[in-house]
Amino acid sequence: HKKITKVCCLGAGYVGSPTSAVIAHKSGDLQVTIADISTERISRWINATNEKELPIYEPGLFDVLECRGRNLHFTADIDKAIEEADLIFVSVNTPTKKKGMGAGFAADLGYVESATRRIAKVATSDKIVVEKSTVPCRTAQSMRKILEANGKPGVHFDILSNPEFLAEGTAIKDLLSPDRVLIGSLDNDRGKSAAASLAEIYANWVPRERIITTNVWSSELSKLVANALLAQRISSINAVSAICEATGADVDEVAYACGLDTRIGPKFLKASVGFGGSCFQKDILNLVYLSESLHLPEVAAYWKQVVDMNEYQKSRFTKRVIQSLFNTLTGKKIALFGFAFKKDTGDTRESAAIALAKNFVQEQCQVSIYDPKVEEQQIWLDLSEPGVDSSLTEAKKYVTIAKDAFEAAKDADAIVIATEWDAFKDTELDYEKIYEQMNKPAFIFDGRLILDSKKLEKMGFKVEVIGKTRSELSFE
Ligand code: NAD
Ligand code: UDX
Numbered sequence: 001h002k003k004i005t006k007v008c009c010l011g012a013g014y015v016g017s018p019t020s021a022v023i024a025h026k027s028g029d030l031q032v033t034i035a036d037i038s039t040e041r042i043s044r045w046i047n048a049t050n051e052k053e054l055p056i057y058e059p060g061l062f063d064v065l066e067c068r069g070r071n072l073h074f075t076a077d078i079d080k081a082i083e084e085a086d087l088i089f090v091s092v093n094t095p096t097k098k099k100g101m102g103a104g105f106a107a108d109l110g111y112v113e114s115a116t117r118r119i120a121k122v123a124t125s126d127k128i129v130v131e132k133s134t135v136p137c138r139t140a141q142s143m144r145k146i147l148e149a150n151g152k153p154g155v156h157f158d159i160l161s162n163p164e165f166l167a168e169g170t171a172i173k174d175l176l177s178p179d180r181v182l183i184g185s186l187d188n189d190r191g192k193s194a195a196a197s198l199a200e201i202y203a204n205w206v207p208r209e210r211i212i213t214t215n216v217w218s219s220e221l222s223k224l225v226a227n228a229l230l231a232q233r234i235s236s237i238n239a240v241s242a243i244c245e246a247t248g249a250d251v252d253e254v255a256y257a258c259g260l261d262t263r264i265g266p267k268f269l270k271a272s273v274g275f276g277g278s279c280f281q282k283d284i285l286n287l288v289y290l291s292e293s294l295h296l297p298e299v300a301a302y303w304k305q306v307v308d309m310n311e312y313q314k315s316r317f318t319k320r321v322i323q324s325l326f327n328t329l330t331g332k333k334i335a336l337f338g339f340a341f342k343k344d345t346g347d348t349r350e351s352a353a354i355a356l357a358k359n360f361v362q363e364q365c366q367v368s369i370y371d372p373k374v375e376e377q378q379i380w381l382d383l384s385e386p387g388v389d390s391s392l393t394e395a396k397k398y399v400t401i402a403k404d405a406f407e408a409a410k411d412a413d414a415i416v417i418a419t420e421w422d423a424f425k426d427t428e429l430d431y432e433k434i435y436e437q438m439n440k441p442a443f444i445f446d447g448r449l450i451l452d453s454k455k456l457e458k459m460g461f462k463v464e465v466i467g468k469t470r471s472e473l474s475f476e
Helices: 016-026 039-047 061-067 078-084 110-122 139-150 171-176 189-202 216-247 251-259 280-293 297-324 352-362 376-383 389-398 405-409 431-436 453-459
Strands: 006-010 031-035 072-075 087-090 127-131 157-161 181-185 211-215 333-337 366-370 399-401 414-417 443-446 462-465
Touching (some): 016 072, 016 087, 072 078, 078 110, 087 110, 087 189, 127 189, 139 157, 216 280, 216 297, 297 443, 431 453, 453 462
Parallel strands (some): 031 072, 087 127, 333 366, 333 414, 366 399
């Protein structure tokens, strides 16, 4: 197989940049260029002199960017980056389609297609094109047709699928020591040789036995299925949390007892206010759409329920807040602790906190939001409807953004924990001081099971926790 010396990555986002940075960091003899259509994003990657100035927050990311300027480069000159590379990762966004056929379910492959067309148009030498974006099963086929129909005579393209399994907040750790690297290729000599070239790059730091190869379609489908299975565990435990609240069982105890069974395992069984993030919902809906397209309605309905349960969890939690606060939120103040979809990221895509904030605003409640990493501008973007100016004015009537937890909770009737930031734990934050400044009775709704409720109850708080008995029901 061919030894790769130059790699390019199209898409300098949450996946493209950390992945390429780790590849460059671990492969000194490889030149890696990350290209993006957003010149603004590229200049932030080039010019950031510290962690805070990077376009995304990800622990450890700034350290692996030490190779910037040496064998890691960022550019907005996409054509030059394509032309020079032997291997090209396509790591562009694949959001859920908003309009047209499959709207609300199917993946919008417009960005993948335009990146592919660009490669076909520009390339004057053979390229290995790697699908890094999460795509529906059989997208590689479409990419191949586009490349073959538009490429220059004599230029050959090989397509690989190499889905990314990193999770935000732990991206660098996940990339440095992945459970597996999956490479899908066509089952012929050229395909296998291309897969071997890519495997050689990962082998710079990943043990060979963790680099697995499959056919392209299995690889594409495995990514959707891995996310569906992970999200399914969360929806399952969240469904159980509803039973716990009504019976006196404790969801943490149930998860622990069940998770000790090695066949079940302890991970991804933390009940919550609902999963968020840019992947789970999008990828399950993608799987649902695929199942429907294949005339498998029962299969589609089975996976769709994972997303429906997640929506139910968010509205169920909202209802519990309203009921506990004497059935009205009008004129009250809620401090929303956390806006990111999970801790250790500034990303808010599909964050449960967005749904909660909107629900509270609907009830004409003042909401004060504090998150350690989410930028203020992002919160306003998430709380307003795109293109509707009045929606921002409306949001600003009810929502304020606080500089810390104390400011958010001042004169509030309740605290709602939406993100599990360590800084919100009762071992980190002075809840006694917060309690003094709140309206009484002062409520805390723990949507992430991070607090010691007994300790907070002793301070005077009324504590309501997902998956634990509601205080109006007592089974003692
Ligand atoms: P992102 O929106 O952060 O980044 C995508 C980038 O691609 C943007 O900066 C955009 O400007 C750029 N882009 C779009 N079209 C382009 C083109 N033609 N040429 C060059 N650049 C172009 O998205 P992301 O979160 O990095 O996700 C990328 C893909 O990876 C998606 O398919 C996603 O499903 C998948 N994925 C994401 C995660 C995650 O945790 N975010 C994890 C695994 C897989
Ligand atoms: C996910 C997959 O984990 C990753 O492999 C894939 O590449 C991209 O999608 P990500 O969305 O970044 O990663 O974060 P993840 O840790 O999976 O959390 C997703 C959501 O589920 C978060 O809102 C998180 O708070 C929630 N969650 C996670 C729970 O509610 N309970 C859990 O037990 C685990």
